[in-house]
Amino acid sequence: MPVSRLDVIYRKILLTKFFTKGWGCAEDLLELFNFRKVVSNRDVCYDLVPKDYPIEIINAQKRPGFQIIEGRFWTPLRLYLPTLLVPEVQQVFFQMILPQKWPSQDYRPICIHLAGTGDHYFWRRRNLMAKPLLQAGIGSIILENPYYGLRKPKNQIRSSLHFVSDIFVMGGCLILESIALLNWCERLGFGPLGVSGISMGGHMASLAASNWPKPLVLVPCLSWSTASSVFTEGVMSESIDWDMLQDQLFSNPIYCDTLSKSCKIVDSPFACTLSRMPEYGLDTLLEEKSKLRYISPYEMMNILDSTTCPAITYKHSSQNIKVEHGEYSTLNLSIFKTSQHISDMRKRDKEAVWFMRGMMDEFTHLKNFSVPFDSSLIIAVCAKSDGYVPRVGVSKLDEIWPGATIKYVDTGHVGAYIWHRKLFRDCIVEGFERAKKVVQPPGPYFEV
Numbered sequence: 001m002p003v004s005r006l007d008v009i010y011r012k013i014l015l016t017k018f019f020t021k022g023w024g025c026a027e028d029l030l031e032l033f034n035f036r037k038v039v040s041n042r043d044v045c046y047d048l049v050p051k052d053y054p055i056e057i058i059n060a061q062k063r064p065g066f067q068i069i070e071g072r073f074w075t076p077l078r079l080y081l082p083t084l085l086v087p088e089v090q091q092v093f094f095q096m097i098l099p100q101k102w103p104s105q106d107y108r109p110i111c112i113h114l115a116g117t118g119d120h121y122f123w124r125r126r127n128l129m130a131k132p133l134l135q136a137g138i139g140s141i142i143l144e145n146p147y148y149g150l151r152k153p154k155n156q157i158r159s160s161l162h163f164v165s166d167i168f169v170m171g172g173c174l175i176l177e178s179i180a181l182l183n184w185c186e187r188l189g190f191g192p193l194g195v196s197g198i199s200m201g202g203h204m205a206s207l208a209a210s211n212w213p214k215p216l217v218l219v220p221c222l223s224w225s226t227a228s229s230v231f232t233e234g235v236m237s238e239s240i241d242w243d244m245l246q247d248q249l250f251s252n253p254i255y256c257d258t259l260s261k262s263c264k265i266v267d268s269p270f271a272c273t274l275s276r277m278p279e280y281g282l283d284t285l286l287e288e289k290s291k292l293r294y295i296s297p298y299e300m301m302n303i304l305d306s307t308t309c310p311a312i313t314y315k316h317s318s319q320n321i322k323v324e325h326g327e328y329s330t331l332n333l334s335i336f337k338t339s340q341h342i343s344d345m346r347k348r349d350k351e352a353v354w355f356m357r358g359m360m361d362e363f364t365h366l367k368n369f370s371v372p373f374d375s376s377l378i379i380a381v382c383a384k385s386d387g388y389v390p391r392v393g394v395s396k397l398d399e400i401w402p403g404a405t406i407k408y409v410d411t412g413h414v415g416a417y418i419w420h421r422k423l424f425r426d427c428i429v430e431g432f433e434r435a436k437k438v439v440q441p442p443g444p445y446f447e448v
Contacts, residue, residue, distance in 0.1 A: 003235070004412020007387030011235040016118070017160050018231075018239050024165025026254035028084050029359075032168045033259060035081060036363050039175055042370035045211040046179060049076045052187070053180040057448060062100070066134050068126075069096040069448050075146070076176035077169070084169055088153045089146035092177050095122045096141050096448065097130040103137035106441040109432045110190040111217065112141045112181055114174060114197035114204045118159045120149040128421055129196075129428075136429045139190070141181055145204075146173045164245075164356070167227075168363045171207055178208035182216075191442030192435035194377075196428055198222055198417060199388065202380075203364060209378075210369040215439050217431035218372055221381040221424045222389060222413055225367070225397055226266065228360035229390040232353050236388060246352040257298075260355055263362040264294035267394050297358035301351050366400050377435055378404035379427040381420070388413040 023029060039045040059070040072093050078085050102108050111133065113125045122142045130140035144150050147161055147170055161167055182193055194217025197205040202220030209218040231237055249255050362368065372378060380397055383389075398406050407427065409420045 002385060003387035003390075004383070004385040004415060006414045007235055007385075007412040011238065011387070016158055016239060017241070018236065019162070019164045019166075019245070020160055020241065021162040022164070022244060022248045023255060024163030026252045026259075029165050029168075029259060030254055031081060031084065032165060032172070033262065033362065035172065036168070036368070039172060039211065040369045042211050042213055042373075045175065046213050048080065049176050049179040049183065051183050053183060055180065055184045060448070065100055066131065067098050067100060069098065070094070071096065073177075073180065075173045076180055077173045081169075081172070084165075085173075086153050089151045089169070089173065091151070092173075093144045093150045094141055094181070095126065096139065097126060097134065098139045098448070099134050099137065107137075107192065107436060108139065108190045108442060108445060109137065109192050109194070109217075109435070110139045110141060110185050111194040111196055111219075111428055111432070112143055112178055112205075112208075114143055114178075114195065114201040114208070115145040115148055116197060116199035116201040116222075119145070119198075119201065120152070120159070122149075129425060132425055133428060136425075136432075138429065138432055141185075143174070143177060143181065145201075146170045164359065168359075171204060171363060174204045175208050175211055178205075179211060182212055186442070187446075188448060189442045189445035192217060192432055192439040194218065194428065194431060194435070196221065196424070198424065199413070200227075203227060206366060206372075207364070207369060209372045210366070213373060215374040215377055215435060216372060217428070217435050218378045219380070219424065219427045219431050220378075221427075222383055222386065222416055223380075224382065224389050224391050225365060225395045225400055226361055227364040228265075228357045229394050230388060231360055232357045233390045234386075234388045240356075242352050245356070249352050249355055255355070256351075260298040260301075260358065261296050263355075263358040264296055265300065265354070265358050266294055266361045266365040266367050297351075297354040300354045300358075365395070366397075367395060371401055374438060375401045375403040377431055377438070379431050380404060380406050381416070381424060381427055382406060382408050383413050383416040384408050384410050386413045386416075 039048070053073065053076060055071055055073040057069060057071050061068045070093070072091055075085070075090055075092050078090050113129055115125065119125065121144070125142045130142060133140055147153065147156065147166055148159065156162060178195060185191070185193055192215070195205040195208050196202070196219040198221045200223070202223030205218060206220045206223065209216050231240065378401055382391070398404050407423070409416050409423065411419065
């Protein structure tokens with residue numbers, strides 16, 4: 001299905017630019033790379049956060065029919081990577097939206113809502129998600145993302161993260177912060193528990209759910225199995241200064257040598273079928289690489305640079321696309337997966353694009369994380385013509401998470417957010433109804 005025109009137009013009118021200062025400190029990226037291998041193991045990651053991690057209530061207000069409780073705590077990530085956290089992101093702020101009276105004495109369900117791109121502060125999720133869910137007897141916790149709202153660095157403009165490393169720090173924070181909040185909810189007698197989010201928030205919710213060792217409702221909306229396609233092929237890729245990233249890539253051997261060789265592109269670019277061209281010796285080279293589950297950006301760049309054939313015909317999804325000599329060695333895989341205007345933009349800076357894809361896969365691909373404890377409690381909602389989150393050539397959610405439910409809406413990313421929020425909420429309600437059948441009622445309830 002073609003990319004939604006609304007997605008393309010909406011992205012063009014936005015002024016937000018991403019990663020305006022580059023990749024981030026090379027040594028910090030290496031430290032994050034090593035820490036990712038720790039948090040990708042559920043048993044190890046869960047033990048990183050003490051079960052009695054301190055959380056402070058700072059305000060409580062009663063409103064007609066519900067109450068708002070405000071809290072804060074220090075991000076658990078500062079116990080492990082303190083030098084990577086700017087001061088503003090270290091303290092966590094959240095709002096809890098609870099009914100004045102629970103409809104059932106047996107269940108007190110709570111859903112944590114993680115923020116999508118540009119969703120600063122609490123009002124949007126409070127009014128569009130949390131308050132309507134009260135009608136179904138579901139309470140909510142609205143967690144402020146690092147680098148957003150109350151946690152936004154003073155010199156950051158809107159949602160324009162300065163460094164690629166910032167989004168990896170954000171993910172590490174939210175994984176551990178979600179564990180702290182879920183443990184806290186259990187201590188207070190809430191349950192069943194769940195996490196949800198839209199767009200980037202949906203993907204962060206998926207990462208958080210992978211590290212909870214018990215049944216957990218998970219409703220990721222408008223996200224997919226990796227963020228790599230978002231930043232290298234989706235419409236958001238146009239908001240990145242690839243020339244600057246290309247220059248930085250070769251300025252430090254940690255980027256272009258150590259990390260480029262260590263990180264892995266999960267969905268092999270050679271999974272597509274290629275026509276045989278034995279006269280150029282390519283069939284053997286590419287057939288050999290297609291057997292690999294993973295390939296590093298360093299290997300990918302070498303393969304493309306070594307190709308000298310005058311023309312290659314690719315067969316993908318019953319569509320033949322001819323790539324002339326010169327283009328093959330300078331285009332990434334988006335030439336036969338996404339729209340031509342995005343492909344044309346990749347005729348330069350191929351090394352930066354492949355490095356971005358490898359790093360994003362390393363930190364965000366769901367294959368690199370544990371499968372959620374009970375995949376029957378997962379209900380994902382995706383847009384068929386999503387221009388922000390391309391899915392062609394990327395691992396499918398229901399293959400990574402057998403037993404998960406995937407629902408599709410016949411629109412793009414922006415259209416789904418505007419017209420299908422009720423479906424998002426309905427899926428959360430459905431998830432908690434499923435959870436009541438497999439989760440024991442929570443323990444004694446303690447007033448917050």
